[in-house]
Amino acid sequence: GAGVSQTPSNKVTEKGKYVELRCDPISGHTALYWYRQSLGQGPEFLIYFQGTGAADDSGLPNDRFFAVRPEGSVSTLKIQRTERGDSAVYLCASSLTPGPSYEQYFGPGTRLTVT
Amino acid sequence: GNSVTQMEGPVTLSEEAFLTINCTYTATGYPSLFWYVQYPGEGLQLLLKATKADDKGSNKGFEATYRKETTSFHLEKGSVQVSDSAVYFCALSGAGSSGDKLTFGTGTRLAVRP
Secondary structure, rough: OOOOEOOOOOEEEOOOOOOEEEEEEOOOOOOEEEEEEEEOOOOOEEEEEEEOEEEEEOOOOOOOEEEEEOOOEEEEEOOOOOOOOEEEEEEEEOOOOOOOOOEEOOOOOEEEEEO | OOOOEEEOOEEEEOOOEEEEEEEEEEOOOOOEEEEEOOOOOOOEEEEEEEEOOOOEEEEEEEEEEOOOOOOOOOEEEEEHHHOOOEEEEEEOOHHHOOOOOHHHHOEEEEEEOO
């Protein structure tokens, strides 16, 4: 079946611009996660949704970052007034149900470059 | 807070050599432990996991044992192949108040020579 998909695969934007990154989780998965991976580092947690609500947004670095999941399926990560330090690969993952023992399936990521 | 420490890479081995990638963690409570792998040009995928002390996770010839006494989850394989060349990430979740989010190490790049 289809895995987690993310669009766009690459995004280049100018400093100060607004960007939206989209994640389509595996059908039926109720939990959705966003991570950010900088070059040479492991992924870092940003936000976790259970259904439509953000159950944990403790990883969002500041108020320029916001994410939604209005119908409990597709999610959009929104970044306002982008900065060069926001350049990274943004990863989305989903799992059938929440819980540390359940596998998170990762998408291929969106590579964001802020010039 | 929770953290994962992995041995730095790159690790370069000849085919059929024995592999160990060290991983230690700091966490409250009883986390679940994972190894994820990222093959060239592909996304992260789960390699193996262990959810309680003394559990052994295994997959594709790789093994790791959850050692609570040493807070370790070292990855091993008896005979590596060229196709094992990838970046390997150790991770934990479910520790203390961290809920379901994964905390990753920095990754270890493995290169296997024919």
